[in-house]
Structures are given as C-alpha cells and as structure tokens.
Amino acid sequence: MTTINATTYSIHFDEKAYHELASLVSKNNYSSIFVLVDDNTLEHCYPRFMQLFATDKPIEVIQIEAGEIHKNIETCMGVWNVMTELGADRKSLLITLGGGVITDLGGFVASTFKRGIDFVNIPTTLLSMVDASVGGKTGVDLGVLKNQIGVFANPEMIIIDAEYLHTVSTREIRSGTAEIIKYGMTHDIELFNEIRGNDQVNIVDLIHRSIEIKNEVVLEDPKEQGVRKVLNWGHTIGHGVESYFLESPEKEAITHGEAIAIGMVCEAYLSSKILDFPKKKVLEIKEAIINIYGKVAINEDDIQPIIALMKHDKKNINGEINFVLLNDYEDFKINCKASEDLIQESIAFYNS
Incomplete structure (x- = not known):
C-alpha cells in the first residue's frame, strides 16, 4: 500500500x-x-x-x-x-x-x-x-x-x-464505516455506493482512499478556517446526539459512528430544505443508514436537549449553529445556518 x-x-x-x-x-x-x-x-x-x-x-x-x-x-x-x-x-x-x-x-x-x-x-x-x-x-x-x-x-x-x-467488534467496524460514508458523500460517491451495495467490501482500499481524501483537505486548510469544515458533515447534529446519549443515565450510549450516521440523515434533510439537495437522495441516505445501523429511538422530549448541546459545537460563531450541507453528492457548502424549528423537523424526519 x-x-x-x-x-x-x-x-x-x-x-x-x-x-x-x-x-x-x-x-x-x-x-x-x-x-x-x-x-x-x-x-x-x-x-x-x-x-x-x-x-x-x-x-x-x-x-x-x-x-x-x-x-x-x-x-x-x-x-x-x-x-x-x-x-x-x-x-x-x-x-x-x-x-x-x-x-x-x-x-x-x-x-x-x-x-x-x-x-x-x-x-x-x-x-x-x-x-x-x-x-x-x-x-x-x-x-x-x-x-x-x-x-x-x-x-x-x-x-x-x-x-x-x-x-x-463488528459494531466498532460499523462505527468507523460512518466516516468512510462521510468521505463518500462529500468527495467520492463510489465509497458510499460500495458500502451500501456490498457486504464484502475491501476495507483496506476504503481506508487508503479515505485517508487520501482527508489528507488532501487538511493540506488545503490545516487549521479548519474554511474547507476543512467539510469533514464535519453529519457531525453537528451527530455530536449533539452522541453527547446527549452519553450524559443521559436512562439512555444506552451509542458509538460515535452511529451518532454521525444519524447526523448525516438529519443534515441531508436540512440540505434538501435549505439548498437544492434532491429529496430522492435524502430518502436514499436514510434507507442506507438504517439498513446499516438500525434505528435509534429519539423521543420528542430528547430533541431540545440535543439542540442545547449542539450550541457548544466548535464551528459555531456568535451563538449560531453552523452546518456543512450538500447541494449534491460531492458538492458541499460550509457555514450554513438552520432555524431550530428546521433542526427539530430534521430529527423528527429521522425518527419517522
């Protein structure tokens, strides 16, 4: 290699x-x-x-x-x-x-x-x-x-x-796969296509390609002043979900990748509402993610605490929650804003 x-x-x-x-x-x-x-x-x-x-x-x-x-x-x-x-x-x-x-x-x-x-x-x-x-x-x-x-x-x-x-464990492999899916949606759709269409993927090749993508982004923007923010696709809502499930004694903690997978579904929904990301692809992402990761129950009472945790995200400026969203696969936009109502709607969409 x-x-x-x-x-x-x-x-x-x-x-x-x-x-x-x-x-x-x-x-x-x-x-x-x-x-x-x-x-x-x-x-x-x-x-x-x-x-x-x-x-x-x-x-x-x-x-x-x-x-x-x-x-x-x-x-x-x-x-x-x-x-x-x-x-x-x-x-x-x-x-x-x-x-x-x-x-x-x-x-x-x-x-x-x-x-x-x-x-x-x-x-x-x-x-x-x-x-x-x-x-x-x-x-x-x-x-x-x-x-x-x-x-x-x-x-x-x-x-x-x-x-x-x-x-x-197999669960930890699935967790890491979420980051490969992230690279696929933002930079090389073949990564996503291979994962969702194949139970026997060549994981070594996927690892090498993923590192290539991340390295190219970091070389362009080492301190995350601009384009490196794309590496947070799915992470704004995902980190809020992960933190909430970690701190809630009545919840079973979920892995980082499971949380980011939820985040990608929700942020795909935001992409369709705020940009021109096709609704057909939003449904495609949701189906693929649930096929791989199953469904995590997020109750209506959970949504506000999750949004409260999102407000601590490092990408936020002046108290506004910042997102990376998609115009299409391999076509992203950084520093997007979404209302709390729309964020609630996106989590409800995942849960529906």
Missing part, C-alpha cells in the same frame, strides 16, 4: 511501516519511549506491536481505562504524572496504540508535555484509522462536550496496520 505524505509526516501502511518507525527512533536517538494503551489494546494489540517493532531502547507502557468517558483532562493529568515519575524529558517519544480516544488524548498529552514532545499514532480501530489519528487534531472532552480542549499538533508518523481490525 502506497505511503501518503502529509505536510510534516507520512502515513505508512502494513508491516513495512514498523521499519519506518525503527528508522525514526534510530535517527532521532530518543532518550526514552512510552507507549500509551488502554485495557483492550494492551491485551490485544500490544503483543503484535512488540513483535514487529525492533528497537534496543527500553519501552515503558502507560495504561489508561478504555472508553470515551475517560477522554478528559483528569486522565491526561494521570499520564503526565506517570511520564514525569518515569523520567520523561523533551527527547522522549510517545507512541499511541489504540482507537480515537487514545490517539486524540495521547497526541494532546505529547504536544503539551514540557511544551511538546514527539509522538507517533498507531490507530487500531477503523474510526481512528480513517479519521481521528490523521490531520493533526488532538484533544479531550469537557464533560460530555466533544473535543473542547485541544491543540493542532502533527505526529512524526502514522502507522496503519489493518491487522488490528481483527481485535475490534
């Missing part, structure tokens, strides 16, 4: 990527190496990593608890303290081995520890491979508000090893 080059780092694939990592470690002569894992990746991914990564340097493993609920500043403080106790300095390297929580949080920890040390991302879930680990965004949640605290910081490299996907 061909290496993809970003501004200051490269995204390497398969087992040869570990040779690139060994070369990086040798070239930079790091004083110490730390590997950040969670409960799951320590058991299921770390043995493969150690089998393939050849180095004489001693490695210290730092383990955190798995799950979005632990993606917060308190966890960061724990990691910073452990690194300090183990003698980490500015010439240390942090390797993140895990899903989006690990790569987001680990990148933030590294980029702020002693004002910044090098880090390498090794994503182990589909979601983190095609989205979270790529593009230089790091950060943690503030309560249930997604990614409110963070910085832009690039890793030294990213390793994409699809073998790690054998360690995650």
